[in-house]
Amino acid sequence: MALQCGIVGLPNVGKSTLFNALSNAKAEAANFPFCTIEPNVGVVTVPDHRLKTLEELVKPQKVLPTVIEFVDIAGLVKGASKGEGLGNKFLANIREVDAIVHVIRCFEDDNVVHVAGNVDPLFDKEVIDTELQLKDLESVNKKIIRIEKIAKSGDGKAKKELEILNKFKTGLEEGKNARAIDVEEEELEAIRDIHLLTIKPVLYVANVDESSIISGNEYVEQLRENVKSENAEVITLCAAIESQIAEFEDPEEKEMFLSEYGLEESGLNKMIRAGYELLNLITYFTAGPQEVRAWTIKKGWKAPAAAGVIHTDFERGFIKSEVIKLSDYEKFKTESACRENGKIAIEGKDYVVEDGDIMHFRFNV
């Protein structure tokens, strides 16, 4: 399941610096170093302190963290929705990703030219939003033309769909992103087939100068205020510092460097984790003497689907699963002690897997 976060932003805001930092980051658990699949696509491990806990308890031969992919999507200029510059390619790339990481320049540096002449995060955001909204409006209008014909013939379902489409049309025309338009969950069905760009979940990365990493600055505040209606998260980091942090191989040296900036963890780690959450993903673990491994599933998945991530046979022949909560594992230290203390639950096909569950599947094919 290669879910992807696309990194977007205006030219010169720090996208490449961030992407390069990701590709240079010495992975926490060296088994899965970042690898660049294509020049602009990279796989990165998701930092998870629970793996360390399990490793210490289980002492496996290897530890395998879970991964997500980041794509550096360059090429947005004003007019992209009309195909200017690399516009069409840019939009096609965004359509393919599952979530968007929108990097916004919140640092001042006279040596780095700003496309609009001065640092203005809301302007930056608006340029990108507008291009994406225009493209979405095009998609909505196309569908409206199609559905109008059916609605005119008296089709009730089409009439309802038309109403919903018009809600999106109005919202987009008002300069709202589709994700900020107030509709009921079931109404989203009407636009599912047109894959709107501005409905994808988004994470804003405020790229600040090194003195503002902890305290933030007025630009970050403006941004936070502005994205409230979208219910989106804003992460503050300094891409220039992140690229230095990423170079450290020795964890102690890295920690020292971080503490000089008053940081507990790198901004990249925060960004990777936020990206993971943005994709609505959770992790369950398998733990045995050979390996401790993190597996990625979507929130709300039931045990058979979760088992299917390991192998399709597990899903096909699913019988039941044994589930240990991590807190119990930490308390009782071993699987057998958990068993003796009645802390292994036997769950069937309807069990909804929770983040952090330690699972063991029984299957028969």
Ligand SMILES: Nc1ncnc2c1ncn2[C@@H]1O[C@H](COP(=O)(O)OP(=O)(O)OP(=O)(O)O)[C@@H](O)[C@H]1O
């Ligand atoms: N937080 C920061 N503080 C100071 N300088 C920064 C910061 N982040 C990035 N820079 C600098 O800004 C410049 C532009 O960064 P970068 O090339 O990563 O932008 P970009 O968004 O990838 O641009 P493009 O889309 O044009 O490739 C670089 O010189 C980089 O070192």
